[in-house]
Amino acid sequence: MSVKDITQTDTEKSGLLPGLHDSAFVSEYGRIETIRAARYNTSFSLVLVDMSGAAGAFKLTASAVLETVRSCDVVGMTEDGSLAMVLPETDYFGSLVTIRKLARAVGLAFPNRSMPDVIISQATFPKDGRLYAELLSNAGKNAAAKRDSIWARLELKKKIFWEVIGELASGAFKETENASFDAGTGQVLTEFFMDQINELILKEIARNPHKRGIMYLAARKVASTMPAAKLLNSTAAFTSKVFLVGEADESAWDIKNATPIVIDDPRFREIFFTFYLSEDSAYALVCKENWGGIYSCFHTSDTTLVEGLIAKFQTEYSLQEQLG
Amino acid sequence: MEKKTILIALKEDDEAQLFTNCLSGLNHDLLSVKDGGHALELALVNLPSIFIADIDLPVIGGERLFQILRSNPQTSRIPFLFISNSVKDIKGFRTGIDIFLLRPINKEELVARVRHTLLSKGQASLSKGIEGRLAHISLADIVQFLHMNRKEGELRITFGELTGVVLIKDGEIYNAVVSGVEKEKALFRLLQWDDGRFEFIPRLVQSARKIRSSVGNLLMEGMRQTDELVRDSGQFPSPEMTLEAGMELSALPKGLQPLIYEIMQVVGRHPRVSEIIDRTTYPDYEVYKTLSSLLARGVLLEKKGGGLSTPEEFLTPAQAINIREKILNRFSDQHNVGYARVLVISTSGRLTSFFFEMCAKLPGFSMNQRSAIAQVSSDSPLGETASLRLHGGMDLVFFAVPAVRNMNPLWRSFSANLVGVILLWDNSATGGLEELASVRSAVMGLTDVPVVNICVSGPMSEERKAAARRAVGLGPDEPLFLLRPEETAVLQEIFYSLFAGIIAESPAL
Numbered sequence: 164m165s166v167k168d169i170t171q172t173d174t175e176k177s178g179l180l181p182g183l184h185d186s187a188f189v190s191e192y193g194r195i196e197t198i199r200a201a202r203y204n205t206s207f208s209l210v211l212v213d214m215s216g217a218a219g220a221f222k223l224t225a226s227a228v229l230e231t232v233r234s235c236d237v238v239g240m241t242e243d244g245s246l247a248m249v250l251p252e253t254d255y256f257g258s259l260v261t262i263r264k265l266a267r268a269v270g271l272a273f274p275n276r277s278m279p280d281v282i283i284s285q286a287t288f289p290k291d292g293r294l295y296a297e298l299l300s301n302a303g304k305n306a307a308a309k310r311d312s313i314w315a316r317l318e319l320k321k322k323i324f325w326e327v328i329g330e331l332a333s334g335a336f337k338e339t340e341n342a343s344f345d346a347g348t349g350q351v352l353t354e355f356f357m358d359q360i361n362e363l364i365l366k367e368i369a370r371n372p373h374k375r376g377i378m379y380l381a382a383r384k385v386a387s388t389m390p391a392a393k394l395l396n397s398t399a400a401f402t403s404k405v406f407l408v409g410e411a412d413e414s415a416w417d418i419k420n421a422t423p424i425v426i427d428d429p430r431f432r433e434i435f436f437t438f439y440l441s442e443d444s445a446y447a448l449v450c451k452e453n454w455g456g457i458y459s460c461f462h463t464s465d466t467t468l469v470e471g472l473i474a475k476f477q478t479e480y481s482l483q484e485q486l487g
Numbered sequence: 488m489e490k491k492t493i494l495i496a497l498k499e500d501d502e503a504q505l506f507t508n509c510l511s512g513l514n515h516d517l518l519s520v521k522d523g524g525h526a527l528e529l530a531l532v533n534l535p536s537i538f539i540a541d542i543d544l545p546v547i548g549g550e551r552l553f554q555i556l557r558s559n560p561q562t563s564r565i566p567f568l569f570i571s572n573s574v575k576d577i578k579g580f581r582t583g584i585d586i587f588l589l590r591p592i593n594k595e596e597l598v599a600r601v602r603h604t605l606l607s608k609g610q611a612s613l614s615k616g617i618e619g620r621l622a623h624i625s626l627a628d629i630v631q632f633l634h635m636n637r638k639e640g641e642l643r644i645t646f647g648e649l650t651g652v653v654l655i656k657d658g659e660i661y662n663a664v665v666s667g668v669e670k671e672k673a674l675f676r677l678l679q680w681d682d683g684r685f686e687f688i689p690r691l692v693q694s695a696r697k698i699r700s701s702v703g704n705l706l707m708e709g710m711r712q713t714d715e716l717v718r719d720s721g722q723f724p725s726p727e728m729t730l731e732a733g734m735e736l737s738a739l740p741k742g743l744q745p746l747i748y749e750i751m752q753v754v755g756r757h758p759r760v761s762e763i764i765d766r767t768t769y770p771d772y773e774v775y776k777t778l779s780s781l782l783a784r785g786v787l788l789e790k791k792g793g794g795l796s797t798p799e800e801f802l803t804p805a806q807a808i809n810i811r812e813k814i815l816n817r818f819s820d821q822h823n824v825g826y827a828r829v830l831v832i833s834t835s836g837r838l839t840s841f842f843f844e845m846c847a848k849l850p851g852f853s854m855n856q857r858s859a860i861a862q863v864s865s866d867s868p869l870g871e872t873a874s875l876r877l878h879g880g881m882d883l884v885f886f887a888v889p890a891v892r893n894m895n896p897l898w899r900s901f902s903a904n905l906v907g908v909i910l911l912w913d914n915s916a917t918g919g920l921e922e923l924a925s926v927r928s929a930v931m932g933l934t935d936v937p938v939v940n941i942c943v944s945g946p947m948s949e950e951r952k953a954a955a956r957r958a959v960g961l962g963p964d965e966p967l968f969l970l971r972p973e974e975t976a977v978l979q980e981i982f983y984s985l986f987a988g989i990i991a992e993s994p995a996l
Contacts, residue, residue, distance in 0.1 A: 342893035352889075355863040358896075362858055363870030367901060370826065370871065370884070390859035397857065443903030446896065464899035 180222065182229045182238060183246075189239025192297035195247050200288050208287045209295075211302035212246040212265065218281025224279055227272035231264050247299065255442040256375050256486045257286040259470065263484070270281045278378035282306045290442060305466075312467035313341050319351060319471060324479035327472065331461040333449040341465055346450065347457035356455055357435060360448050361391040364439045376403035376441030377486055379476060383432050385423050387414035395420045404485070405440065426480060438473050440486065445469040491605055495519045496526035497570065498541050502592075506539065509594045510972035512599060517620075523547025530556055535565060537604050542571040550577050552584075564690060566604050568597075581691050590786060594903070610630035618686040620644075626678055628708050629685060634658040634702040640690045646683030653677065656692040660702055668765065670697050671705065675770045678709040712772035722777040722825075724782060726761035728791040730754055733804060739786070746777050751786075783881065787809065801849065801979050806986070811881050813990050814906050826874070826882040828904045830983070832926055834890045834919035836867030840945055842911055843873050843885070845970070845978055851876040870901070885909075890923040898930070907936050907985050910959065913943040920958040927960060937988020940980055941968045 184192075193209065200207050204253045217224050228246055229238055237249045250258060262283045265417045270278050284305035286292065291301040309315060319327045334343045346352035361380055368376060380391055385407040387396070395405065405421040409431045415423040445466035450458040463469065470486070477484050495514050497503040503519050518533060520526045524546040530538060538556070540549040547555070549569055555581055556562040568586040569577065581585070588601050617629075626644065630653065632644065637658035644665075646650045651665030651673065663674035669895060698705065724730070736751045746769045752767045758780065781787040785808030802810070814827045820933050833839040846852050854873045858864040864872075868887040875883040883906075888898045890912070908930050912923055931938065943953055947969060956967055968981050 340895060340899065342896055344891075344893045353867065354865060355860055356869075358860050359863060359867070359869040362860070362864070363901070366855065366857070366871045393859035394857065439900075444900045446900035462896045464896040 180225055180229060182239065183225060184239035186240050186242050186247075189237060189247050190295060192237045192239070193247070193298070193486065196249050196251060197293060197295050197298075199251075199289055201293065205252060206254045206288050206290075207257070208250045208253040208261070208285055208300050209298045210248040210250060210258055210261055210265070210283060210285045211241070211299070211306055212248070212338040213282040213284070213303075213306045214245050214279075215243075218279075220273070220279040223272050223282060223410070224269055227263055227268040231259070231268040234265045241299070247302075254288075254375070255285075255287045255290065258287060259486050261285075263474070263486075275437070282309050284309055284369060287442070304385050308465075309467045312465050313463070314465065314467045319468070324472075325430060326476040327475055328436065328449055331463075332434060332459055334459045334461070341461070341463040341468070343459065343461050345457055346460050347455070352460075354458060356460070357448065357450055357458070360446075360462075361437055362394055364437065365391060365394045365398065365405070367439075367444065368401050368405070368441075369398045371403075371441075371443075372399065372401035372403070374442055376439065376444075377473065378403060378405045378440075379408055379424075379438045379473065381406065381431055381434075381436045381438070383409060383435065385409045385411040385415040385418075387417050387423070392418045409477045422481065424480070436472075438469055438476070440466075440469050440473060445482065447472055474475070490515055492516045492518060492533050492539050493539065493601065493605075494520070494526065494533065494535035495539045496523065496544055496552070496637075497539070498522070498540060499972045502541075502570075505592075505594075505854060506597070509598050513605070515603060515605070521545070523549070523552050527552055527555060530562055530565065531559070533724060534562060537568060538565050538602060539568045539570065539601070542569055542575055550575070553577065554579060562687075568600065568604070579693075584691060593774055618684065621680055621683050621685060624683065624796070626680065627710065629687070630655075630660065630702060630706065633687065634660075638687070638689065639692055641688045641692070642685060643688065644677055644680065644683055644685045646680045649683075651680075652678045654692050654694060658694075658702065659696075660698050660705060661692055662694060662697040666765070668768075670768070671700070671709075672768060674698065674705060675712055675772070676708045678706075680714050700755055709770075712770055716772040716775065719776075723779055724760050724789075726759070726764065728760045729758045730760065730763070730778070730782070730787045731758060731790050731939055733785045733788040733808065744777065746773060747781065747786075750774065750777060750781065754787065783810075783811070801982065802986075807877060810986050810989055811877055814877075814881065817906060818904065824881075824904060826884050827877075827906040828884050828886050828902065829907040829909060830898050830902070830905065830930070831872070831885050831887045831909045832890045832898070832923070832930070834888065834913070836887075836889070838911050838913055839868045839872070839887045840865060841943065841972075842909075842941070842970070843868065844973070845972070846873065846875075846885075848975055849875065849978070849982070866908070890919060890926050890931075892922055892925050895926065895929055899933070902934065905936055906933055906989050908934075908938045909981075909985070910938060910940050911943065912941075912959070920955075924958065924960040937985060937991070938965075939968070939985045939988070940965060941970050941981060943970050945971055 196207050212228060214221055214224065226245060233239055235251055239247055241247045250261060253261065262285060265283050269281060284302050286298040286302040286305065288298060291306065292298045294303060298483070314320065318358055328341065344352065346356040347354045364378060368378065382389060386392065398420055400420060405416065406424050407418065407421050408424045408426055410427055411423045411425045431454050434449065436447065439446045446462065446464055447469045448460060448462040450460040492875050493510055495503055495506050495517060497506060498521055507517055507519055518529050518535065520529060523544040526540065526544065527547060540552055542549040544552065556565055562691055566584045568588065570588055570590065570592065572590050574589065586604065588597065629642065633655050635658065639656045642653040642655060649666060651663065653663045653674065654661040660674065662669055663677060665673040665676055732754055734924050736748065739747065739751065746767065749767050750763060753763050757763055763778065764771055764774050778787065780787065787803050791913055815824055817822050831839055831842065843854060847854060852873065852875045855871055870886060872887045873885045877883050886901060888894055910923060910927055912920060927938065940959065940961055952967065961967060966984060968977055970977050
């Protein structure tokens with residue numbers, strides 16, 4: 164047997180795309196990676212590209228994926244025809260960035276025709292499991308959650324940021340998982356509800372100071388007098404990134420542990436929002452001020468929606484694309 | 488040239504006179520004695536720059552004198568010039584420092600050797616010029632410099648009343664000593680000093696090499712440990728904390744890190760953390776890290792009355808360890824589980840506040856008071872409101888959520904590390920019970936954690952109790968606790984029920 168024969172994978176031998184391995188190979192590689200990650204107390208991620216909606220576009224999609232991944236990543240087929248990628252030394256946020264890149268690359272691969280309906284999901288060792296099969300199963304569950312997400316169902320991906328915000332704040336949702344409610348004078352939830360939510364998130368960040376995360380807090384005016392600023396100023400340093408968005412006065416620059424993003428946009432005077440994404444939590448709260456101190460609010464724990472809102476917001480205001 | 492002292496110890500008067508005449512031209516102070524006893528006395532008092540000694544001195548022989556003075560730190564660096572009739576192997580003779588001359592003595596050679604020695608010694612003392620303050624140059628930089636130049640000698644560092652020594656030979660670190668500890672442990676402690684004086688004294692290093700790692704590795708590792716010790720110091724047990732073994736040393740499995748066995752041996756006699764740190768041979772950071780780990784696993788326990796408060800009054804150490812282990816077993820990423828969460832879902836903020844006020848009587852329970860909107864947070868608690876220090880740094884965090892259906896995204900988002908749910912209502916919450924039942928159903932549908940049901944109420948008839956159970960959707964086997972102010976016994980039962988649910992084997996979330 165020649166060296167070439169030994170180094171060729173089964174898929175190469177069978178004439179499929181070079182670099183695309185068969186399911187046995189990627190499963191074994193994933194299994195070994197779990198052992199390695201456990202041994203060295205590190206993390207790695209599994210990204211799953213569900214190709215069931217990409218009938219007839221498999222080869223083009225797979226090529227786009229293969230061209231995008233790093234040389235250290237291992238891509239293979241799963242038994243149900245999806246693409247599984249083992250990303251060594253990649254944490255949760257790293258895998259989210261990879262998903263963004265893959266989605267963009269797949270979109271660019273189909274310039275003149277509609278992009279195939281591929282769902283890209285992920286699972287990270289050890290958070291989502293310590294066995295390869297567990298990771299694969301959880302990545303599959305995440306794909307199903309993405310498909311059921313309000314983000315996909317309302318096709319929010321095709322809308323610009325303020326359209327999405329307007330739709331969410333309109334109070335059109337009555338589902339409990341993605342709920343609408345009123346807060347303010349005479350209501351069960353006071354007008355301080357938003358401040359309480361922001362404090363709640365900041366306490367969450369402070370409890371896990373070494374964990375990565377990102378928080379955008381949009382307020383009418385960013386100043387050191389806002390309740391969140393007081394908590395930020397009295398909190399020890401943490402890894403998560405906190406951005407305070409809106410009109411700002413001089414004191415905004417004195418707030419510790421946060422970066423002000425000064426945006427002079429009248430829409431921030433009537434709509435306030437908080438987006439928070441971490442390895443453990445995803446939460447978004449959007450509130451629109453009505454008359455009489457009543458706020459129409461929407462909040463969600465839908466990870467896909469929160470991530471999508473953050474991405475849309477970053478694009479809308481040409482902010483650095485970052486996640487945690 | 489600085490005036491120095493030459494001590495001449497020769498038993499023959501003529502020879503002593505000859506030496507005195509020859510060396511007087513060097514313009515140094517000359518002291519002459521005839522026997523070893525006087526020589527020793529003068530050496531200790533005057534600390535001569537060179538000691539010329541006859542091997543066959545009366546009272547104390549030259550070789551013995553040499554060994555006595557070598558063993559005294561004050562006189563150990565005095566160079567010896569031995570005069571003898573025959574070749575003799577002198578134990579501890581330092582080539583390059585000590586001189587051996589055979590009779591008959593060549594006067595020119597004698598003068599030249601003495602002058603050279605005094606000059607070298609002068610240079611050596613000049614090399615004390617490599618001295619300064621650590622505030623200006625770090626110890627790591629100094630060690631690197633000495634390593635690059637393959638220096639040999641003693642690096643002495645003084646900080647307040649503490650003095651540390653690093654022995655360097657051929658540029659490599661042979662040993663370090665400070666405050667009664669040595670090797671890497673001492674070196675890493677010295678690397679933490681950012682102020683104080685240092686002085687490098689070139690001399691022969693003859694002690695055995697006790698540090699084997701290369702200078703590069705030592706400095707990298709030392710700096711890493713220093714950084715991490717500072718960074719993680721808040722998570723480590725305080726030096727004042729007293730500890731005790733949670734299990735017998737013999738019960739520990741074989742094949743663990745040697746440091747663990749060493750700590751377990753030390754902790755019996757020296758329970759204070761600072762003592763354990765000082766009496767173990769491993770670097771401080773490693774000991775702190777292992778102590779934290781052993782505390783977290785219940786192998787070590789905090790002694791009652793010192794440091795962190797533990798809920799020992801209603802939890803035995805064994806129970807606390809068991810709860811902690813069961814909590815850890817629920818999560819795949821056990822290394823990052825420093826806390827577990829309990830949702831407190833209540834029909835009103837007032838009830839939640841009441842419940843936490845009662846819990847405040849439990850040992851180890853504390854309220855999270857940090858809020859810029861304290862009054863609102865007190866009236867309607869939301870999010871992390873209180874915590875119970877369980878064991879070994881593990882907190883049970885209580886996360887308050889209103890029992891309203893459209894608040895479901897809130898607890899869904901923040902249910903990481905969830906181990907239990909407490910449902911709270913009272914008799915006035917008739918309208919809210921439907922919502923509570925809905926939320927309860929949603930929680931139980933999503934997670935498999937124990938749920939404790941509490942109705943804040945006085946004694947109830949069986950009928951009313953049954954009606955309350957039906958309204959919330961409790962099964963026949965699910966206990967319902969009736970909680971009244973000052974009923975601390977019921978409160979303990981509530982927590983026992985929660986802990987029993989956590990301890991019961993159940994699949995991970």
